[in-house]
Each structure stands twice: as structure tokens, then as C-alpha cells.
Amino acid sequence: MDRRNYRLLLGKELEKADRYELISENIYQTERKLGNLKTRLSSAEHKIRRAELKTTEYAELALEQLALELFFDSNQGQLDEQDVLRLTKLSKYLNAHPELNVQLHGFTDPRGNEQYNQKLSQRRVDAVKDSLVSQGIQDNRIDSRGHGSSLASAGKGDEIAYSKQRSVKIEISKAEIAL
Numbered sequence: 001m002d003r004r005n006y007r008l009l010l011g012k013e014l015e016k017a018d019r020y021e022l023i024s025e026n027i028y029q030t031e032r033k034l035g036n037l038k039t040r041l042s043s044a045e046h047k048i049r050r051a052e053l054k055t056t057e058y059a060e061l062a063l064e065q066l067a068l069e070l071f072f073d074s075n076q077g078q079l080d081e082q083d084v085l086r087l088t089k090l091s092k093y094l095n096a097h098p099e100l101n102v103q104l105h106g107f108t109d110p111r112g113n114e115q116y117n118q119k120l121s122q123r124r125v126d127a128v129k130d131s132l133v134s135q136g137i138q139d140n141r142i143d144s145r146g147h148g149s150s151l152a153s154a155g156k157g158d159e160i161a162y163s164k165q166r167s168v169k170i171e172i173s174k175a176e177i178a179l
Contacts, residue, residue: 068170070128071163074109077123079131087128090170091135102137103171104128104144109162110152122146128168141175 068090070083079087094100106121106128125144133139152165 070124070168070170072124072166072168074111074162074166075120076166077120077127079127083128084131087131088135091132091137094132094141094172095136098141099175100141100172101175102132102142103173104142105169105171106144106146107151107165107167107169108149109165110149110156111162112149114148114150118146118148120146121148124166124168128170 068086070079070086094102104125106123106125108117108121108124110117112120123146125146129139129142129144132142149165
């Protein structure tokens, strides 16, 4: 091999070595970046898990505080349009959370006799229950009770207090697990 070919061959080998060195450095830098990304990903996943736990805690706290009340006109047991919209939103939520149950408590103001008020409060509760069932909530998830005027506390002639007592109170709770 003559000197000129030797130099060409040596030059090519040096170029290969330089490229190898450059590739090695690139691999090292890429691995470092990958390590940093893995660390950041792990940190982000940890933050997400903490946020999910907080969200669950907040949802449980909100569930404990969640109560909805629908009000009725005097001697009326049917739902108005706004009540139907509220119950539609509630039904969507309940359908998405089958672990939740509903308690319905119907009330009347103290006017009228107790037998009539009992039937009226039950009609109100039944209207709410029927609306929920028609929107896919299973009957066995709903506990409904009409209380008539037995729990009424409005003073005689207090129309504002009367209007607040003509209601169905809706409470949401987690289903009890039978063992």
C-alpha cells in the first residue's frame, strides 16, 4: 500500500472515529434528556395522583353537602318546567354515578287536614320519583317518603314560610354495601 492510499485510509478511519465520537456524545445527551423527561413524567404522574385524590375528597365532601329542593304551588303536585330541567341534570349525574342513591322527602304547609296533606306530599314525591325513573334511574336507588304537614313549622298565616314548606327535598348518598 502506498503512502497516498494509506493516508486516505487513515483519513477515512479518523472520520469514522470522529463520527463515532459525535454519535456517542449525541447518544449520551439523548439519554440524559430521556432521564430528565422520565423524572418530569414521574413527577407529573405523582401530581396527577394527588390531584385525583383531592378531587375524590372534594367530591365526597360535596356529596355530603348535596341537597336539592323543589318547591310547589299551593295544592299542586306536578313539576314545573324548571324542576324537570333540574331533575334532568340530576339524572345525568346519577346515571354516571350508579353508586349513589336518592332520598326524597315530601312536605306540605300546615294548612288543610293531615290526611289530605299526607296524600299531597306523597303525590309530590311520586312526581319527582317518576321523573327520575323515566330518565333511567333504577327504582331501587330511590327512597321516597311523604311527610305531609307533620314537620311543618310555619306560623299561622305566614305565606312566605308556607311557600318554603311546600317542597320535595332531594338528598344524595352513597349506596350502603350489603355484606
